[in-house]
Amino acid sequence: MLQTTRRDGLSIISAPGLQAECGVTVAFTDRVGGAGAPPFESLNLSFNVGDDHTVVLENRLEVAGALGFPLARWVLGRQVHGVGVSSVGSLEAARGAFDQASAMPGTDALVTAEEGLLVGVLVADCLPVLMVAPAGRCVAAVHAGWRGVARGIAPRALLALAGRAGCRPADVRVFVGPHIRSCCMQVDDSLAVEFARRFGEGCLVRGEAGVRLDLERACLSALYGLGVDEDNVESAGECTVCGEAYFSHRRDGGTTGRQAGFVGIVR
Numbered sequence: 001m002l003q004t005t006r007r008d009g010l011s012i013i014s015a016p017g018l019q020a021e022c023g024v025t026v027a028f029t030d031r032v033g034g035a036g037a038p039p040f041e042s043l044n045l046s047f048n049v050g051d052d053h054t055v056v057l058e059n060r061l062e063v064a065g066a067l068g069f070p071l072a073r074w075v076l077g078r079q080v081h082g083v084g085v086s087s088v089g090s091l092e093a094a095r096g097a098f099d100q101a102s103a104m105p106g107t108d109a110l111v112t113a114e115e116g117l118l119v120g121v122l123v124a125d126c127l128p129v130l131m132v133a134p135a136g137r138c139v140a141a142v143h144a145g146w147r148g149v150a151r152g153i154a155p156r157a158l159l160a161l162a163g164r165a166g167c168r169p170a171d172v173r174v175f176v177g178p179h180i181r182s183c184c185m186q187v188d189d190s191l192a193v194e195f196a197r198r199f200g201e202g203c204l205v206r207g208e209a210g211v212r213l214d215l216e217r218a219c220l221s222a223l224y225g226l227g228v229d230e231d232n233v234e235s236a237g238e239c240t241v242c243g244e245a246y247f248s249h250r251r252d253g254g255t256t257g258r259q260a261g262f263v264g265i266v267r
C-alpha cells in the first residue's frame with residue numbers, strides 16, 4: 001500500500017509492503033527538501049526547465065541517497081508526450097542521469113528487468129505511472145499527460161512489460177503518483193468529446209463551470225481494457241494543483257520544476 005515516508009529529510013510516497021514482498025522500490029517525490037531557488041524551489045529533478053544544473057544534480061544525489069540507487073544506476077528518457085517505450089538494461093545505466101543530452105531519445109516509458117537499475121519519469125501535473133510484474137521480474141515507469149493518455153502510452157508500456165516478463169496484464173501491479181486530478185483539470189469541449197469517445201463518458205466530470213477531465217480514470221480504463229485487475233491498482237490520490245507540496249505546470253504558469261516517479265528492482 002502506498003504511504004508517505006520521511007527519508008533523509010525528504011518526503012517520499014512509497015510502497016514498503018511491495019519491497020518486502022518482491023524486492024521492488026516504487027517512489028514518488030515532491031518539491032520539498034531540495035536546494036533550488038524560486039521558481040524551482042526546491043527539489044526540482046529536471047535539467048530541462050531552466051534550473052541551475054549543479055543544483056539539480058545536488059537534488060538528484062539527495063534522492064539517490066534516500067532511495068538507495070546511485071545516480072550512475074538511474075535511467076531517464078527525453079519525454080515528448082509520445083508513445084515511445086524504451087527497454088533498458090545495464091548498458092543504458094546513467095543515461096539521462098547526469099545530463100539531459102544522454103537521456104533515452106523519444107521515450108515516455110522505460111521498461112527494465114535489470115536488478116539495481118532505477119527507471120524514472122519527470123512530471124508536474126502529468127501522471128507518473130509505475131508498473132511491476134509478478135515477483136518483481138520486470139518494472140516500468142510511464143509519463144502520461146493528456147496527450148500520452150490519448151495516444152495510448154500506458155497500454156503500450158503495459159504490453160512491453162508483460163511481454164518482457166512473460167506474464168498476464170491481470171497480474172501486473174500499477175501505482176499512480178500525484179498528478180492533476182479532476183478537481184483542477186478543466187478542458188475544452190473538443191478535448192472532452194475526444195476523451196469520451198475513446199475512454200467513455202465516465203472520464204468526464206460535468207459542472208456549472210464547464211467540463212473537467214479525470215485523466216487517471218481515462219488512463220486506467222485503457223489498462224483495464226487489456227486485463228489489468230482493479231485490485232492491483234493503487235493511486236496516491238494527490239492533486240498536484242491543489243497540493244502546495246508539488247510542482248504544478250498549470251498552477252505555476254508553466255515555469256516550474258519537476259517531481260518524479262521511480263521504480264527499480266532491488267532484491
Ligand SMILES: [Zn+2]
Nearest residue numbers: 183184239242
Ligand atoms: Zn486539484
